[in-house]
């Protein structure tokens with residue numbers, strides 16, 4: 001902002017504008033996918049085509065959209081994709097039998113079972129049945145333990161994507177994450193907890209906030225880095241953010257959109273994050289948008305994990 005030549009002349013205008021840099025997750029994911037594509041091509045010359053199996057149980061429309069996007073990107077990268085869409089009444093035993101077949105299939109290097117599963121299926125039984133070497137989600141206990149210990153493991157895709165965005169953002173400013181205070185809002189197994197392990201490995205001081213935390217906004221205001229992963233639309237307001245902090249918004253919330261707001265003029269839904277973007281972008285140093293932030297990075301990291309798994313299995 002101090003690069004502005006005539007600050008006095010534009011003061012009123014800049015007050016109304018977002019001051020934060022908007023972190024472009026689409027561009028970052030395109031760069032990562034380009035790297036993955038090149039490496040898939042070189043692995044293919046050795047006769048190995050990385051294969052990703054995606055298993056979806058039930059007909060949840062949002063899940064179907066993610067699965068379709070994953071398949072599209074998988075093929076674009078030159079990988080093989082194996083799609084298994086099972087009815088919502090599928091028995092746990094049938095799903096476990098499918099996982100066992102995928103574990104034994106040498107053409108399948110990565111297995112993703114889309115969560116959440118229907119209530120009658122025990123999620124951990126399924127996750128623990130996946131061969132840890134093929135667990136590209138990083139949800140198996142073996143990989144969770146390795147991550148906590150700082151060992152080389154397949155790490156969950158969304159937190160890995162957040163780390164890439166953070167590293168790029170600080171690298172652009174000529175720095176790194178070491179010694180910075182990171183506040184994570186949320187303690188889920190798929191985002192909050194692995195995020196803490198990754199930030200710690202990057203030498204951050206890590207604070208984890210959750211639904212029982214006292215004075216969360218006050219604690220969050222001490223953060224250089226904020227990672228919001230709660231699943232509550234627009235929960236994080238400007239009063240949670242220290243000026244200049246880097247804000248990563250993991251939330252993907254579908255909320256009703258009135259007909260007037262909709263580009264098509266029809267009442268529909270729109271995606272918003274856990275962070276109130278309009279308010280926070282006036283105070284943060286950098287912020288990810290929703291959509292176009294963390295989401296695309298998740299898919300790119302899934303394919304990067306699949307490449308890693310394929311390399312290890314064919315070494």
Ligand SMILES: Nc1nc(=O)c2c([nH]1)NC[C@@H]1CN(c3ccc(C(=O)N[C@@H](CCC(=O)O)C(=O)O)cc3)C=[N+]21
Nearest residue numbers: 066112113114115116137291292293294295296298299
């Ligand atoms: N075993 C498992 N692993 C997962 O990684 C997993 C899962 N289950 N269950 C569901 C969630 C959700 N998820 C998303 C990935 C990409 C976008 C994404 O690319 N979103 C786009 C927009 C998509 C849209 O417009 O709907 C964006 O944020 O720009 C979103 C959501 C992975 N998940």
